Amino acid sequence: MPLGLAQQFQAFTGLGGGRRVRLGLLLVWHAVIWTIWVSRNDLIFAGGLLREEPVVDRVKLLAWKWFRAKCPASSCSLYEWEVQPVLCLDQ
Numbered sequence: 001m002p003l004g005l006a007q008q009f010q011a012f013t014g015l016g017g018g019r020r021v022r023l024g025l026l027l028v029w030h031a032v033i034w035t036i037w038v039s040r041n042d043l044i045f046a047g048g049l050l051r052e053e054p055v056v057d058r059v060k061l062l063a064w065k066w067f068r069a070k071c072p073a074s075s076c077s078l079y080e081w082e083v084q085p086v087l088c089l090d091q
Helices: 005-013 019-045 052-070 078-083 085-089
Strands: none
Touching: 019 052, 019 085, 052 078, 052 085, 078 085
16 A cells, blocks of 8 residues: 555556556546545635545546546547546547
């Protein structure tokens, strides 16, 4: 188990095979970090509640939107992205 954030990043981005998959995993990593940051700010500054499911759903949606913006020719739907994002990255 990675001990720090840098080790977690290396472990996560090292999951992919090709360059395109690694870049896609990097995109997902950034979506995770950004969503955690925004959720943390909501919790601290807006008195929000922190629940796991909405945070995970936000990560999936944000990563998919960023992916579609980077690869507009992709036919990957949100459902396909949620089920198996690596298949979308491999197209």
